[in-house]
Amino acid sequence: MAEIVLDGVSKRFPDGTVAVAELDLTVADGEFVILVGPSGCGKSTTLNMIAGLEDITDGELRIGGERVNERSPRDRDIAMVFQSYALYPHMTVRQNIGFPLRLARMDKARANAKIEEAAGILDLTDLLDRRPAHLSGGQRQRVAMGRAIVRDPRAFLMDEPLSNLDAKLRVQMRTMISRLQNRLGTTTVYVTHDQTEAMTLGDRIVLMKDGVVQQVGPPEGLYDRPRNLFVAGFIGSPGMNLLPAEFTPEGLRTPLGLVPPTSRITEALRNGPPREATAGLRPEAFEDARLPRQETAQLPAFTARADIVESLGPEKYAYLTLASARSDGVPGTAAPDARAPVPLVARLDAKSPVREGELLELTYDPTQIHLFHPETGTNLIASP
Structure with a gap:
């Protein structure tokens, strides 16, 4: 195991395209770090540089405290698992897993012990004599991971x-990878667009866009405290609802109506916000007003038309078009909103009778509202 440090690392192609720009990142010994972002953001290029x-x-890459910029892949003591399984079709599972040990000229008894151990961890023991053609996709990926495990590398990529x-297999394999990393404790850098x-x-998550890191932190940090509009829109499924907003002496005016001052709005006001902003609300911030609430506080309400309703069993997603909003959050004072119709998605309790x-x-x-600068997209509230 080893710490991985990227110190001002950049990748610029001969045509001048900058794939990664001055990336500073430290992956602690035994940490599981995810590089995520849309296609072309530089995440796979970063992994390939490691x-x-x-x-x-430009910059310096250190693995286990040693500079490795000029070292060949085989001398970095890392193991990669790719999207393609890259298995040898004429070899059995046992032979595929043990191939790197054969290249290392490890003695047969020790190699067999390591293969059996890896197969046990990955639930492949009963498949050791099969060939890849007789395996499912998930089993093939486990074989590829077994081939990486037997090397005892300093890091997994x-x-x-x-x-x-x-x-279904993705869910099963996610669970298996998480358990595997917890068990082995090997430093892991994992690339995904999902x-x-x-x-x-x-x-921790490293969210990238156009070769630049947008935010680094634990998953809940990026979800609850997005640094900018890109992070807010990318993290979360469905994504955050984004609404035009305007600061007024009475509070925040949005297509939902006038939002009374909250601690977040007050904090944004202290930071000297622009007159207008972009307000963000996660789908779970909404509730069907017909369902009883345990809280006694009166919440702002608005009316919208449910265009599409998706029932997922324990919850429902309602895709809405805003029709009108309460101007002051008090029932009985509805006023039409003058803005153009605004799409919205709400995650509702399964008991909601919405149709x-x-x-x-x-x-x-209203305490869950996020506020962003309309031009720069930066979070107007305290940085995460």
């Missing part, structure tokens, strides 16, 4: 290893 598959244009699996994988797997096409009265928690 592996030695891409040259570093995983490049979208679950992309070729169906939805924010669900990022939220459920890593100790497609009906006007629905919703309440929302």
